[in-house]
Amino acid sequence: MRALTIDTHGQLDQLAFRDDVAVPEIASPDDVRIRVHAAALNHLDLWVVRGVPGVRIAPGWILGSDCAGVVDAVGSGVTSLRPGDRVVVNPGVSDRTCEYCRSGDNPLCLRYAILGEHRPGTLADYVVVPAANALPIPSTVSFPVAAAFPLATLTAWRMVVSRANVRPDDQVLIRGIGGGVALAALQISKHIGARVWVTSGSDAKLARARVLGADETINHSTQDVAREVRARTGKRGVDVVIDSVGEATWTSSLGSLGKRGRLVTCGGTSGPLVQTDIRRLFWNQWTIMGSTMGSDAEFDAIVAELREGRLQPPIDSAFPLEQGRKAFERLQSGEQFGKVVVTVADP
Numbered sequence: 127m128r129a130l131t132i133d134t135h136g137q138l139d140q141l142a143f144r145d146d147v148a149v150p151e152i153a154s155p156d157d158v159r160i161r162v163h164a165a166a167l168n169h170l171d172l173w174v175v176r177g178v179p180g181v182r183i184a185p186g187w188i189l190g191s192d193c194a195g196v197v198d199a200v201g202s203g204v205t206s207l208r209p210g211d212r213v214v215v216n217p218g219v220s221d222r223t224c225e226y227c228r229s230g231d232n233p234l235c236l237r238y239a240i241l242g243e244h245r246p247g248t249l250a251d252y253v254v255v256p257a258a259n260a261l262p263i264p265s266t267v268s269f270p271v272a273a274a275f276p277l278a279t280l281t282a283w284r285m286v287v288s289r290a291n292v293r294p295d296d297q298v299l300i301r302g303i304g305g306g307v308a309l310a311a312l313q314i315s316k317h318i319g320a321r322v323w324v325t326s327g328s329d330a331k332l333a334r335a336r337v338l339g340a341d342e343t344i345n346h347s348t349q350d351v352a353r354e355v356r357a358r359t360g361k362r363g364v365d366v367v368i369d370s371v372g373e374a375t376w377t378s379s380l381g382s383l384g385k386r387g388r389l390v391t392c393g394g395t396s397g398p399l400v401q402t403d404i405r406r407l408f409w410n411q412w413t414i415m416g417s418t419m420g421s422d423a424e425f426d427a428i429v430a431e432l433r434e435g436r437l438q439p440p441i442d443s444a445f446p447l448e449q450g451r452k453a454f455e456r457l458q459s460g461e462q463f464g465k466v467v468v469t470v471a472d473p
């Protein structure tokens with residue numbers, strides 16, 4: 127089969143399109159094999175190419191976490207799906223038996239594995255996953271839209287709904303609008319009814335975010351984010367910050383938080399090490415939370431939104447699998463607004 131692979135870590139010139147990769151076999155009675163129709167990229171894919179500390183890959187490693195497609199084969203124990211079913215795939219694989227899984231916290235699973243990072247990925251003609259990781263989607267949801275959906279929306283849903291517990295009267299500040307998680311967080315926060323602030327270094331991205339419902343926009347290249355938030359809220363600050371940027375935004379994210387503020391982080395695309403003034407942390411009684419991926423229940427919840435057309439990921443661009451490196455270059459450029467899709471099967 128065809129696949130986008132790397133043999134070793136490095137820059138994007140390590141990416142290799144191959145057409146001689148063995149089709150994966152069903153390994154467990156609970157597995158399904160999916161004919162991938164569309165995949166999508168996440169910032170995680172760039173980290174995997176560069177190398178994630180503690181994560182080792184084998185040569186010919188297949189990249190990609192997100193996909194949607196058609197069930198091709200099912201293991202002997204699978205009853206929830208049949209060949210021919212259209213599905214969207216949860217990229218986080220858990221054992222569903224450890225204490226964290228049993229308490230509904232699959233991303234804390236002791237054997238948690240993400241497609242493309244810890245297991246063979248989705249940028250290929252076929253991928254094998256546990257049947258519980260694939261949920262049916264109706265024909266009204268296209269494969270590119272479904273592929274662009276899972277990782278970013280699942281991550282944002284857990285951050286906004288489960289961790290920050292955003293309420294209609296909250297003000298939510300989302301850093302770096304244009305990325306998949308930030309855009310999903312914007313859409314989810316607006317569905318809840320919150321007042322949403324977004325930041326970007328691009329006026330064009332801020333204008334597009336307004337079309338998607340952003341109430342307040344701040345250009346972090348030309349404006350001091352914390353000062354703007356303070357000025358526009360009468361010094362009150364926002365209730366929640368959604369931050370996946372890290373080093374570059376941390377200080378101004380905390381500086382934008384009002385009393386009892388909650389900051390949720392799911393990553394540090396600009397760097398992982400930050401400084402926090404604990405005097406402000408305790409005096410303002412802030413809560414700083416980490417979050418990653420989402421549980422089976424949260425995946426059920428977001429796919430229900432997808433099926434009904436209530437949550438649709440903005441798509442920036444699409445590239446065929448053979449031109450996968452161009453898709454990665456688009457993601458690395460940081461110029462995208464929305465998801466970068468990779469089409470795998472013929473439309």
Ligand SMILES: [Zn+2]
Nearest residue numbers: 222224227235
């Ligand atoms: Zn587990």
